[in-house]
Amino acid sequence: MAMNVTNQQSKSSRPLIEFAPLLLFFLTNYFAGIFWGTSILILATIISLGLIWHLDRRIPMVAALGCVAVAFFGGLTLIFEDEFFIKIKPTVISGLMAMVIFAAQMLGRQPMKFLLGKQISLTTKGWNYLSIVWITMFVVTALANEIAWRTLSTDAWVSFKAFGLTGISLIFAVISVPIMTKFSEKTE
Numbered sequence: 001m002a003m004n005v006t007n008q009q010s011k012s013s014r015p016l017i018e019f020a021p022l023l024l025f026f027l028t029n030y031f032a033g034i035f036w037g038t039s040i041l042i043l044a045t046i047i048s049l050g051l052i053w054h055l056d057r058r059i060p061m062v063a064a065l066g067c068v069a070v071a072f073f074g075g076l077t078l079i080f081e082d083e084f085f086i087k088i089k090p091t092v093i094s095g096l097m098a099m100v101i102f103a104a105q106m107l108g109r110q111p112m113k114f115l116l117g118k119q120i121s122l123t124t125k126g127w128n129y130l131s132i133v134w135i136t137m138f139v140v141t142a143l144a145n146e147i148a149w150r151t152l153s154t155d156a157w158v159s160f161k162a163f164g165l166t167g168i169s170l171i172f173a174v175i176s177v178p179i180m181t182k183f184s185e186k187t188e
Contacts (some may be wrong), residue, residue, distance in 0.1 A: 017052060018063070019166070021045040021070075028161040034154050036085045041086075042074040061115060069093045085150035087157060090165055091142045098138035105131050126183025128174055130176060137172035 021044035029037030049067045053059050055146045060098065073089035076082075104111035110127045112134060 010146065013055070014052070014185075017048050017055075021048050022162050022166065026158055029155065029158045034086070034158070035078060035081065037158065038074045038077045040088050042071055042078075045070045066093075077097060083154055087154075090145040090151070090161065094138040094142035094145065098135050101131055101135050101138070105135075109168060119172075120180055121185040123183045123185055126185075129179045129183065133172055133176050133179065137168065140166050140172075144168060 008091070021041055025037045025041035026045045028040040028090045045067050045092075049059060049063060052063060069089060071168070076085035092116075101111045104114075105128070110131075112130045113122070113127045145165060146162070148164065149157050152160060
């Protein structure tokens with residue numbers, strides 16, 4: 001019973017734990033600027049990963065890769081005192097993710113099954129469709145961020161990163177639901 005309550009707490013608090021670093025980045029940038037915001041983003045992301053580990057006793061690969069990317073690009077931002085690095089992080093990471101998923105698909109692999117196979121079970125056709133949705137999401141995210149960081153002020157870009165890129169992800173998550181429902185291995 002205690003394990004079940006802990007699992008339910010973990011699942012219900014997970015979105016807050018994952019979104020908190022981005023919200024703290026947004027708020028800290030607003031009050032103290034991009035460099036303090038970046039410092040808080042790095043620290044909060046590491047703490048968030050620690051909390052996920054504490055609750056689940058595992059760290060999802062996507063969260064781990066995200067933490068590494070934040071630490072790397074955020075670290076470069078702080079070392080060189082240049083906001084360019086944190087601004088290009090979404091473009092670089094999204095572009096790389098799109099290319100990796102696309103290349104794996106072309107090689108006959110199931111990259112989405114590798115990333116999400118423990119959470120959901122889909123048919124091969126479902127994994128292929130989900131890969132297409134995710135490739136599209138990453139390309140849209142990379143292009144949107146590229147346009148945003150080049151045309152917006154730093155404060156406006158931080159708002160876009162916190163809410164615009166999150167909105168793009170939510171839209172594609174909603175698009176993914178019918179695919180996951182239709183091609184669930186449990187329905188066939």
